[in-house]
Amino acid sequence: MNAPTLASSARALLVRDLRLLWRRRGDAFQPALFALLVVVLFALSLGGEAESLSRVAAAVLWLSVLLAGLLSLDTLFRGDADDGSLEQWILAPVPLAWLVAVRVFSHWLATALPLIIATPLLGELLYLPSGQLPVLMASLLLGTPLLSLLGAVVAALTVGMRRSGILVALLALPLYVPVLVFGAGSVAASAQGLDAVGALLLLGAGLVVALVLAPLTAAAAIRIALS
Amino acid sequence: MTDTPPATSPLLAARGLGFTRNDEPVFGPLDLCVDAGEALLVQGDNGTGKTTLLRVLAGLLRADQGEVEIDGVTAGAMQRARAIAYLGHLPALKADLGAMENLQFLCGLHGRRPRQLPGNALAIVGLAGHEDTLARQLSAGQKKRLSLARLWLSPAPLWLLDEPYANLDLEGIELVNRMVGAHLRAGGAALVTTHGAYAAPPVRTRLLTLGATA
Numbered sequence: 102m103n104a105p106t107l108a109s110s111a112r113a114l115l116v117r118d119l120r121l122l123w124r125r126r127g128d129a130f131q132p133a134l135f136a137l138l139v140v141v142l143f144a145l146s147l148g149g150e151a152e153s154l155s156r157v158a159a160a161v162l163w164l165s166v167l168l169a170g171l172l173s174l175d176t177l178f179r180g181d182a183d184d185g186s187l188e189q190w191i192l193a194p195v196p197l198a199w200l201v202a203v204r205v206f207s208h209w210l211a212t213a214l215p216l217i218i219a220t221p222l223l224g225e226l227l228y229l230p231s232g233q234l235p236v237l238m239a240s241l242l243l244g245t246p247l248l249s250l251l252g253a254v255v256a257a258l259t260v261g262m263r264r265s266g267i268l269v270a271l272l273a274l275p276l277y278v279p280v281l282v283f284g285a286g287s288v289a290a291s292a293q294g295l296d297a298v299g300a301l302l303l304l305g306a307g308l309v310v311a312l313v314l315a316p317l318t319a320a321a322a323i324r325i326a327l328s
Numbered sequence: 329m330t331d332t333p334p335a336t337s338p339l340l341a342a343r344g345l346g347f348t349r350n351d352e353p354v355f356g357p358l359d360l361c362v363d364a365g366e367a368l369l370v371q372g373d374n375g376t377g378k379t380t381l382l383r384v385l386a387g388l389l390r391a392d393q394g395e396v397e398i399d400g401v402t403a404g405a406m407q408r409a410r411a412i413a414y415l416g417h418l419p420a421l422k423a424d425l426g427a428m429e430n431l432q433f434l435c436g437l438h439g440r441r442p443r444q445l446p447g448n449a450l451a452i453v454g455l456a457g458h459e460d461t462l463a464r465q466l467s468a469g470q471k472k473r474l475s476l477a478r479l480w481l482s483p484a485p486l487w488l489l490d491e492p493y494a495n496l497d498l499e500g501i502e503l504v505n506r507m508v509g510a511h512l513r514a515g516g517a518a519l520v521t522t523h524g525a526y527a528a529p530p531v532r533t534r535l536l537t538l539g540a541t542a
Contacts, residue, residue: 104410104439104483113436117425124424185418192386193437194409200437328389 110195111203118207132169133215139165140223151228158227159237159288165223166216166241167281170248173212174269177204177256178323187260187323197323202316205253213245236291236301243304244284250308250315251276257319261326280307337400338363339411339517340385340486345394347377347384354380355538357394362517364485367508367531370521372538378521379417381538382488385519386414398486413438413484415492419471420478423464427455427474430463434478441483449477453503468495473503480507487511487518 105113122129143161147153181187181204190200220241224234255273259265287300338361346356355377362368370378383389385396387408395402398411421430431446440446450456453473463471472495479487492504508518512531 105436110437113433116436117422117429117433120429121422121424180422184422185416185420186422188388188414188416188418189420189434189437191388192409192412192414194406194439195437 104194107195107199110193110200114200114203115207118204118211122207122211129211129215132173132212133219135169135172136162136165136216136219136223139168140226144226155228155230158224158229159233159292160285161227162220162223162229162237163241163244163281163285163288166213166220166245167248167277169216170213170245170252171270171273171277173208174252174256174273175259175266177208177253178260179256182260182327187327191324191327196320198316198320201253201257201319201323202312205249205316205319208253209246209249213249217241217245230292233288233292236297237288239301240284240287240297240304243301243308244280247280247304247308247311248277250311251280253319254315254322257322257326259326260323280304283307336363337397339399340519341397341400342385343394343397345381345384345391345396347380347389348392349380356381358536358538360534360536362486362519362534364515364517365512365532367512367518367520367533368536369533370519370536370538372521376538378538379490382414382490382519382521383416386412386488388414411484412486412488413479413482414488414490415475415479416490417494419463419475421463421466421471421474424462426460426462427466428459430474431477431481435481438478439483440481444481446477446481449480450474452480452507453477454499469497469500472496473500476504476507480511485516487516489518489520491521493522 140161144154147157178187181190191197193200217238220238221234224237229237252273255269255276258272259269262268283300283304287297287304290300291297341361343359344357345360346358347354360368370381372378380389384391387405396408397403398407401407403411420434422433425433427450428446431449435446447459450459453476455470455473455477458466458470463474466474472492476492479489487508489504489508493501496504508520509531511518
């Protein structure tokens, strides 16, 4: 191995992130725990009535996933910026946008995937009608990577700041709203017997566009933040 | 400081390079050139732009004027990335990974010289036996040594070393000089910033002094 290829650099980054995740495996459950908290509090505040809960279940689940993702957004590049890793990413002979894309993927694996896996259980807590579960899972599988990619742009824009907690949320929320509308909307449509495919296709189209543009934008933002 | 260009194009050359921050010139415009087998010592007091110069040359900052050539051709980001290994103030080590794991990741990112193994590099910098020590448990000097091991494995011919002697003991300073000497004998080149308090590597050196006179 002389010069790194796209594949070998991606493998190195993924191995590193998975090792880091394993070293701090307690952190990996935090987004799922946060979503559980939101769901439980919601169920309590609505009085635990099965009928009223099942009507809002899909929307609450989508919202809790979105908020949990927002919470973990700041960790996307923060650590690598603080210890100088991002400098070395910029200086590596592979495109920065590629490394950013791989990093977003590993971050999605670490924060969103556990949530998606936990969704059927959380759905049980909210009396989610079992017919809505497949559409909800499909919309989450398409929507959460899109949220991660949009969030990566915001996280990259704020990586140069010391404390950026609320700013990240303020910048990300307007970008997240369409994803939430189509994601939760697809489940609502299917609940009313309408076709959910349209909303899912729009989410998919958004994901494809973001897959191409978000890493490039985030890479440009990182370069600016570090100069 | 550049004289007439040599017959072969220098490994690294800069012409009229200058950088301004908030309309204040940080350094330059200055010319420099480094041939293979040469070291350029960049000296100057604190705040005279040594680090900024290295960051501009590495491509972390965009120069406001002038251009950088590598092997005689104006170098874009990708050529620079292939030719340059940069050792900055931040170690780029993950605190929760072991020394060997950190080294393996950085090799995956930057590539590795053929016939050089991470284990050997750790032994060269005096970290044998610390393969599994987490980076958070290493001292500042040991972290610096780990960064030097990364540099040693890098296939890039040009080393940009920003204060490589900081945090190192006498033996560590000797180690840096030995490594730079070996790298230069193998046809590489190095830019080393220092405020002049340390012994320079015993190699063919040019001197660039930043500050009032530059």
